[in-house]
Amino acid sequence: MNNESAITVRNLSKKFGSFIAVDDISFDVMKGEIFGFLGANGAGKSTTIRMLIGVLSIDKGEVIVGGYDVGRKPDTVKGIIGYMSQKFSLYTDLTVEENLHFYGRTYGLEKEEISKRISQVLATIKLNGREKAKAEELSGGLKQRLALGCSIIHKPEIIFLDEPTSGVDPISRRNFWELINNLVEDGTTVLVTTHFLEEAEYCNRIMLMHSGKLIAQGTPKHLKQNSIRNTILDIExxxxxxxxxxxxxxxxxxxxxxxxxxxxxxxDDEEKAKERIYKLCQSSNIEIINIRKIMPSLEDVFIHLVEEKNSHAS
Ligand SMILES: Nc1ncnc2c1ncn2[C@@H]1O[C@H](COP(=O)(O)OP(=O)(O)O)[C@@H](O)[C@H]1O
Ligand SMILES: [Mg+2]
Structure with a gap:
């Protein structure tokens, strides 16, 4: 990861009728990082991604991807990005190889280039030997890898993965993250949405979206250390x-x-609290085995932030 921005989003908004699906969000994704985009169903993640890749018009705001303004240069942007949609769009009656070939053509690659890329991509997604299998014969985890392969056939600088791991088993999910890491090591920038909180830990930075609004962003460690003002104590x-x-x-x-x-x-106050708890318990004949300060989990953080947001809204 370096300090150059791969994606810049400023004051982005989208309405469907009178419903605000994306409400004035701003963020940066740095070159070579894994940027995780979290939020419950309906938060506005897919709508945001669709504006970032230029398939959905932008109501308000600015989006720069790979140095190009998506509103003005959608076709240039299309050539340097890869996109894996929430419902993998594979051709089930085509083989692995044919799917990759088809996507290569869509991205405007020449025949020789496609053949060269197919063997590289098969190695990347670890599907060597399965090139003649029909997509419909593949397991969920392998379909997911093929869908990733199709999105990187043209060697994009930046890839957008919309809930790539939902609906696949835990082992496939872990293997998939390994593939993502390999791509990042080769210099690709990854923006990935997920609703699995544990996957947020695999990201360099994350942002949390709730009802169209961005409610937190930072490294997982930063969010755990700074989102909850109070101290959490674990008492045994x-x-x-x-x-x-x-x-x-x-x-x-x-x-x-x-x-x-x-x-x-x-x-509020760790030392005072410990003292008071020991005294209280002693006078009630309750033995305390241990009291220690703990770091909140991302789950604690997100529940806290969403509840805080909801209580302000109501
Ligand atoms: N084309 C559309 N027309 C009307 N409402 C939409 C459209 N697309 C998405 N929405 C609404 O916008 C909200 C955000 O949806 P979405 O971006 O798909 O959320 P997420 O991907 O976080 O689950 C949802 O309430 C959804 O129903
Ligand atoms: Mg979605």
Missing amino acids: SNKIVEAMELLQRQDWISDVSIFGRHIHISI
């Missing part, structure tokens, strides 16, 4: 239920939740 006790009831009654403690033999709470 021999009387977990009693301890939980006691902690729930304290108005200076929030978000009390139980995880097996542990309780998570959210507080």
